[in-house]
Amino acid sequence: MITVLSGGVGAARFLQGLVQVVPQQNVTIVSNTGDDLEMFGLHVSPDIDIVIYHLASAEGGSASGGGLVNPETGWGLAADTFHTLDALARFGHDTWFSLGDRDLATHIHRTHLLRRGHTLSQATAEIARAFGLDVTILPMTDDPLRTRVETPDGLIDFQEYLVKRRARDAFRGIKLAGIQDAKPAPGVIDAITAAEGVIIAPSNPIVSIGPILALPGVRGALRQTKARVIAVSPIVGGAVIKGPAAKMMKGLRMEVSAWQIGWLYQDFLDCLVIDNADAADRARIEALGLDVVVTDTIMKGMAEKAALARRVVEAIRRKAT
Amino acid sequence: MITVLSGGVGAARFLQGLVQVVPQQNVTIVSNTGDDLEMFGLHVSPDIDIVIYHLASAEGGSASGGGLVNPETGWGLAADTFHTLDALARFGHDTWFSLGDRDLATHIHRTHLLRRGHTLSQATAEIARAFGLDVTILPMTDDPLRTRVETPDGLIDFQEYLVKRRARDAFRGIKLAGIQDAKPAPGVIDAITAAEGVIIAPSNPIVSIGPILALPGVRGALRQTKARVIAVSPIVGGAVIKGPAAKMMKGLRMEVSAWQIGWLYQDFLDCLVIDNADAADRARIEALGLDVVVTDTIMKGMAEKAALARRVVEAIRRKAT
Numbered sequence: 001m002i003t004v005l006s007g008g009v010g011a012a013r014f015l016q017g018l019v020q021v022v023p024q025q026n027v028t029i030v031s032n033t034g035d036d037l038e039m040f041g042l043h044v045s046p047d048i049d050i051v052i053y054h055l056a057s058a059e060g061g062s063a064s065g066g067g068l069v070n071p072e073t074g075w076g077l078a079a080d081t082f083h084t085l086d087a088l089a090r091f092g093h094d095t096w097f098s099l100g101d102r103d104l105a106t107h108i109h110r111t112h113l114l115r116r117g118h119t120l121s122q123a124t125a126e127i128a129r130a131f132g133l134d135v136t137i138l139p140m141t142d143d144p145l146r147t148r149v150e151t152p153d154g155l156i157d158f159q160e161y162l163v164k165r166r167a168r169d170a171f172r173g174i175k176l177a178g179i180q181d182a183k184p185a186p187g188v189i190d191a192i193t194a195a196e197g198v199i200i201a202p203s204n205p206i207v208s209i210g211p212i213l214a215l216p217g218v219r220g221a222l223r224q225t226k227a228r229v230i231a232v233s234p235i236v237g238g239a240v241i242k243g244p245a246a247k248m249m250k251g252l253r254m255e256v257s258a259w260q261i262g263w264l265y266q267d268f269l270d271c272l273v274i275d276n277a278d279a280a281d282r283a284r285i286e287a288l289g290l291d292v293v294v295t296d297t298i299m300k301g302m303a304e305k306a307a308l309a310r311r312v313v314e315a316i317r318r319k320a321t
Numbered sequence: 322m323i324t325v326l327s328g329g330v331g332a333a334r335f336l337q338g339l340v341q342v343v344p345q346q347n348v349t350i351v352s353n354t355g356d357d358l359e360m361f362g363l364h365v366s367p368d369i370d371i372v373i374y375h376l377a378s379a380e381g382g383s384a385s386g387g388g389l390v391n392p393e394t395g396w397g398l399a400a401d402t403f404h405t406l407d408a409l410a411r412f413g414h415d416t417w418f419s420l421g422d423r424d425l426a427t428h429i430h431r432t433h434l435l436r437r438g439h440t441l442s443q444a445t446a447e448i449a450r451a452f453g454l455d456v457t458i459l460p461m462t463d464d465p466l467r468t469r470v471e472t473p474d475g476l477i478d479f480q481e482y483l484v485k486r487r488a489r490d491a492f493r494g495i496k497l498a499g500i501q502d503a504k505p506a507p508g509v510i511d512a513i514t515a516a517e518g519v520i521i522a523p524s525n526p527i528v529s530i531g532p533i534l535a536l537p538g539v540r541g542a543l544r545q546t547k548a549r550v551i552a553v554s555p556i557v558g559g560a561v562i563k564g565p566a567a568k569m570m571k572g573l574r575m576e577v578s579a580w581q582i583g584w585l586y587q588d589f590l591d592c593l594v595i596d597n598a599d600a601a602d603r604a605r606i607e608a609l610g611l612d613v614v615v616t617d618t619i620m621k622g623m624a625e626k627a628a629l630a631r632r633v634v635e636a637i638r639r640k641a642t
Contacts, residue, residue: 080404081404081422083423084423084429087422087426088429088430102407103408105409105411108405109361116362
């Protein structure tokens with residue numbers, strides 16, 4: 001059994017490779033829900049859906065292995081239309097969060113299940129099953145928890161910061177509203193303690209992995225588990241492939257480097273997988289007490305995704321070099 | 322002020338004519354909500370929406386005066402698509418109630434308002450305003466009330482009977498679930514007592530007008546109002562233009578005739594407007610103590626709709642012949 005702590009696009013692309021080399025039944029994904037939001041009364045779980053849409057197969061399969069996700073954005077469904085969203089503008093609703101017509105079906109269904117008393121875990125399991133997945137996807141918590149970004153203009157909800165304001169505001173940190181009352185969802189701690197290996201996906205360490213680690217019990221479970229804990233660095237050549245991680249790390253006066261990733265996770269990490277472009281960081285990372293795997297971490301196509309996953313799984317199964 | 326008791330398509334087409342001859346500000350519509358339903362957690366009010374979509378103007382107007390409604394079906398929005406509904410099938414949802422992508426925006430917004438504590442009256446007013454209407458549309462009640470059809474297979478929800486089962490089951494009557502606790506929505510009784518005229522639209526007398534009349538206080542208000550109360554017969558030449566009214570009237574051992582309409586409403590009606598094709602019923606209807614207006618009631622185009630409305634408004638303002 002392999003457990004993956006997961007954010008959105010970077011994690012989803014890594015998971016596309018992982019399910020090429022590990023049976024889906026043996027994979028448990030713990031998904032960040034700090035990015036969740038309500039739009040016009042519908043519960044949207046962006047990171048969960050990004051993973052599901054990446055892993056779901058189009059009928060007849062797809063040569064690219066790109067799943068059902070919109071390949072241009074990394075979120076939403078391929079070839080979706082936006083008629084409902086356009087029509088919602090008539091009622092004064094915000095339409096900066098682009099929810100397509102087919103995508104909306106997922107949010108309508110999730111909201112329907114939640115209103116009927118299902119937990120987010122139960123709703124997520126049902127949605128993943130409806131998309132034909134055999135992986136287990138656990139929201140990190142069933143409790144309401146919202147990541148808010150500290151900016152000079154005050155606290156801003158995460159999606160508003162990222163999407164509506166395009167991450168333009170200076171980043172001073174995050175607040176996790178609800179964290180004091182949030183518990184890990186059923187199965188999350190077990191998935192860490194009982195796994196053969198735990199993988200920290202190449203996701204934003206501040207706003208994607210950070211909220212998962214902040215949940216009571218998660219960091220302790222990672223420290224204590226007998227599973228090998230391996231992170232894939234989202235930093236490549238001192239930069240970020242996609243998203244605001246570099247800006248956020250700088251805002252917290254961190255180095256934008258693979259070493260910084262190792263530093264952030266050093267209390268529970270066994271091994272860090274870094275890109276060839278960051279090979280010079282190797283000694284510094286080893287000095288943190290971590291094993292280091294240096295490889296190609298840029299996941300251009302399915303072959304690269306599977307190759308990276310294979311290296312990570314090998315590093316779980318034997319001491320890597 | 323003119324108040325119209327309204328069902329769906331027949332009433333909406335009549336109302337398109339009425340707003341040609343009476344300012345929208347002077348028209349109050351009391352809409353049947355017995356047909357309302359929940360689909361995948363969304364509150365759908367078919368009769369209210371049919372009226373709104375008929376009366377709303379496409380940008381730049383429309384020569385046909387057909388509003389935004391789908392002209393082929395009489396419900397839903399013109400040129401709508403069904404991507405969300407198709408995608409909901411993945412989750413096992415019923416898709417026999419054809420809700421288009423743009424139409425869904427209305428139901429999402431209504432549900433959002435109801436969840437936030439708005440009444441159906443308040444939600445309806447806001448939706449009508451968003452569609453640019455100046456008429457007042459009142460749901461007959463803010464309370465849950467559902468029309469169920471008695472059939473040999475037992476009680477069936479109205480839309481399931483009509484749409485899913487295509488009104489094929491033998492009709493034995495209706496039950497109005499919730500009627501004992503339902504109150505007329507704010508303004509409904511006033512709209513009847515304070516009007517210059519009350520029009521019973523050419524709607525199904527059993528399942529469209531019947532539920533409105535069954536609400537406590539409505540029938541009494543119609544009997545007591547000083548307003549002239551005029552019905553437009555939905556029966557033309559002993560048949561029904563559209564819908565299951567004839568089957569339902571037969572199922573209740575009624576005559577399918579203009580006279581039967583007068584008979585059903587005789588305790589509160591002043592005048593019945595019937596089609597030229599039913600002129601032979603005139604004496605029988607007058608024998609019920611009603612005035613009769615004989616005219617062309619088939620509303621082919623906007624000119625015929627306006628002409629019919631003009632005749633009805635004239636009959637409100639002076640004793641008609």
